Amino acid sequence: MYHPEPVESYQTLMLDRPHQQQIYVEQSGNPAGIPVLMCHGGPGGGSSPFQRTLFDAKRYRIILFDQRGCGHSTPFASLDHNNTAQLLADMEAIRQQLQIEQWVVAGGSWGSTLALAYAQMYPDRCLGLILRGIFLARPEDIDWLYRPGGGASQLFPDYFADFLAPIAAMPGVDVLVAYQQLLQHVDLQVQTVAAQAWSLWEARVASLLPNPAMRQGAVEPESALPLARIENHYFLHHCFLAPQQLLRDLHKVQHLPCYIVHGRYDIVCKMENAWTLAQQWPGAVLKIVNDAGHSASETGISRGLYEMSVLLADRLLADQLSSAGNTA
Numbered sequence: 001m002y003h004p005e006p007v008e009s010y011q012t013l014m015l016d017r018p019h020q021q022q023i024y025v026e027q028s029g030n031p032a033g034i035p036v037l038m039c040h041g042g043p044g045g046g047s048s049p050f051q052r053t054l055f056d057a058k059r060y061r062i063i064l065f066d067q068r069g070c071g072h073s074t075p076f077a078s079l080d081h082n083n084t085a086q087l088l089a090d091m092e093a094i095r096q097q098l099q100i101e102q103w104v105v106a107g108g109s110w111g112s113t114l115a116l117a118y119a120q121m122y123p124d125r126c127l128g129l130i131l132r133g134i135f136l137a138r139p140e141d142i143d144w145l146y147r148p149g150g151g152a153s154q155l156f157p158d159y160f161a162d163f164l165a166p167i168a169a170m171p172g173v174d175v176l177v178a179y180q181q182l183l184q185h186v187d188l189q190v191q192t193v194a195a196q197a198w199s200l201w202e203a204r205v206a207s208l209l210p211n212p213a214m215r216q217g218a219v220e221p222e223s224a225l226p227l228a229r230i231e232n233h234y235f236l237h238h239c240f241l242a243p244q245q246l247l248r249d250l251h252k253v254q255h256l257p258c259y260i261v262h263g264r265y266d267i268v269c270k271m272e273n274a275w276t277l278a279q280q281w282p283g284a285v286l287k288i289v290n291d292a293g294h295s296a297s298e299t300g301i302s303r304g305l306y307e308m309s310v311l312l313a314d315r316l317l318a319d320q321l322s323s324a325g326n327t328a
Contacts, residue, residue, distance in 0.1 A: 004302060007052035007062070014072075015090070015097055019081040023090050024072035027098070028052045029062040034127070034313055035100045037063045037091065039107030039114040041133070044230030046071030046223070054106075054302060055309040063103070065094055067114075070226035077226040079184075079233045084117060084240035091118050095125060104312060108132035108296050108305075109269055110231075113239060113246065119256065120249040127316055128257035130308050132301060133266055133294050134273040136246050137239040144270055145202075146235065147175055152267050156205050163201035166194050176236050183229045192221050195228035202227075205267040208293040250280055257315055258284040259308035263292035263301055285311070 007028050015023040029052070036055055040047045047064040055062050066073040068082045068090065091114075095103065104127045107115035112131040119126045135141055144150045153160040167178035182194035196219040203211070203218035217223060234240065242248070258281055262274035271288070278286035287308065289300035296302055 004050075004053045006049065007057045009049075009052070009064075013097075015093060017090060017093065020075070021068055021081060021086075021090075022074045023068070023094070024066040025094055025097070026064050027061060028064075029055065029057040029060045031061055033059050033061040034316060035061045035063060035098070035103035036130070036309070037065070037094065037103055037105050037115075039091075039105070039111035039118075040064070040067065040071075041107070041109030041111045042070065042227050042231055043067055043087075043110050043114075043234050044070045044077075044227040045110070046226070050297065054296065054305040056306070056313060059313045060104075060309065063094065063098065065090070067230075069230050077229050079229060082230065082233065083237070084114070084234070087114060088118050088121055092122060092125075101125075102127050104128050104130060106130040106132075106305075106309075109135050109294065110234075110239075113137050113241075116246045116253070117241065119253045120246070123252050123256065126253070126256055128259070128312050129253070130259045130261075130305065130312060131277075132261045132296055132305055133269045134260065134262060134277050135269045136273050136277065137241050138244060139238065141269065141273060142176075142235050142238075145205075145268060151270060152205055155267060159201060159204045163197060166197045176232060179228075179232050180236060183232050191229070192225060195221070195224040198228035198232070199224040202268060206293060207295040207298055208263065208265045208291065211295065211297070214295065214297070247276070247280060250277075254281055254283070257312060259312055260284060260286045261289060261301055261304040261308060262286065263289045263294055263298065265292065266294040268294040 009026040009028040011027040013025050015025055038051050046066050052062050067087050069078045105115040113135045145152045170178040185191050199218040203215045260274050262271055278284045287304045289304055292298040292300040
């Protein structure tokens, strides 16, 4: 049963990486448990203590980290040396630093993208995947949320009009390009106003029911700036992935167990993403939450993720016992 009680971290560290990058890493749960690396969303969203509660803390060694430029990692909101390949290298460096042979890789939204990309690059290092709010980083997935005529703009035209307001003086300029000019402006105040509009748009459509706390948090500069700047940077570069890469390379990970949770009314990452992934991954388990949108904080999503963590732990234990029996 899922009881979202607080889980305290027992270790934090700053991992030094090339180019003066420092990556925040923390551990919680059972030090002798199944290692699981949780990839936060955004990119640029940062980790949160809430994410520790998505796993059975008695059975999992829970590892959170802040991706480059966000959360406690430094430099703050920086786009330098910040791309998908470098994030994957950071994840592998964390595994080596913590002396972990294999681990579960988990993630939601952009975190699901990163978890999939890592597993496809390092399949032998993975025990399985737990994914939420699938984002496949295809052009249509970016268009869905950010461009006029996309699905999100049609469902929330009033909120989308607010999203477009900061770039109204740049008619005919692509939305992402126009926002790039503001988010990388020399004037920090210009950056901040644009970042708040960008982040508020996503927060407004992230849950099935309005979430005032999420919306308030979205406009705080310390969270809005890294989220908007880094998301815009990645989406302008197609997330630094080849077209259809995550689906194209599924054969590399189809032997691994995969558990997927997706809200039926997810506007940020449409449910077709999860459906397509599950259809092309024999053995993947897809749980559709009928009373939720995108946010992991929605009760059905968080409960579903916790349940999937229990199912995967049970499966890994059964596999371990079976392997031991075969070698006895």
